[in-house]
Amino acid sequence: MKPLDFYFSSQHPNEKILFIVHRHWFNMLVQFIPLLSLLGIMIISFIMQPYIFEDFAPEGGQTIFFFLQTFFLIFIWIFGFIIWFDYYLDIWIITTERIVNVEQKGLFSRQVSELKFNHIQDISTDIKGFFPTILNFGDITVQTASEQSHFIFRSVGNPYKIKSDLMYQVKKMKQK
């Protein structure tokens, strides 16, 4: 497995990143649905605007309408980026030595935990539901011998492949 050319802040000198796991894109899409609905309503109102304002046009009505449109567009834009930001920075980094679990909770809260391969006791996968089965994503639970009894990779794509890659690394570490 060829190491990736990325770096993270607590990376050890000889440690290489093997692969990076994010949550499946469907998980992010579900969070975008309310924003996309709001965007759809805004577009429809923008299209309907000439017909509405033809009939009753209070002084400055159109200006207020466009002001409110851009106001809500700013909110949609920023919340859309925050959803992506949360998705992008929730990351599992699998290196040659350990698994690093980074969980970004909002803009100001971040939890980083790590698990060395020689502490892993068991790995199991769980795909439940119609969309997870069709799109092949699910949870991976890593049982450990450390203080934190298990690690969970939530809603990750191709969980069986990730599990077999992790098992390979665990086996390789135990053979050393």
Place this chain on the structure above:
Amino acid sequence: MTAMFTIIYIFFIFFVTLTSFFFVTRLQKYSINPRLTKPLILLFIITTSILVIINILFFINIPFAEIFDTVNYY
């Protein structure tokens, strides 16, 4: 009333600016792939700035005096 709306609006712009600032700084600090995130940060800053400027232009063109006269009339 106009002053009140203006103050509320200034707070809103301040909130947007602060959120954007923290968003950009967090992303720069924690991103594992700067080659992907740098153009996205630029896109975010440019688009947000354009939207805020357009929003401000609409806000300063709202005829508050006429609207409040109409409201008072009714």
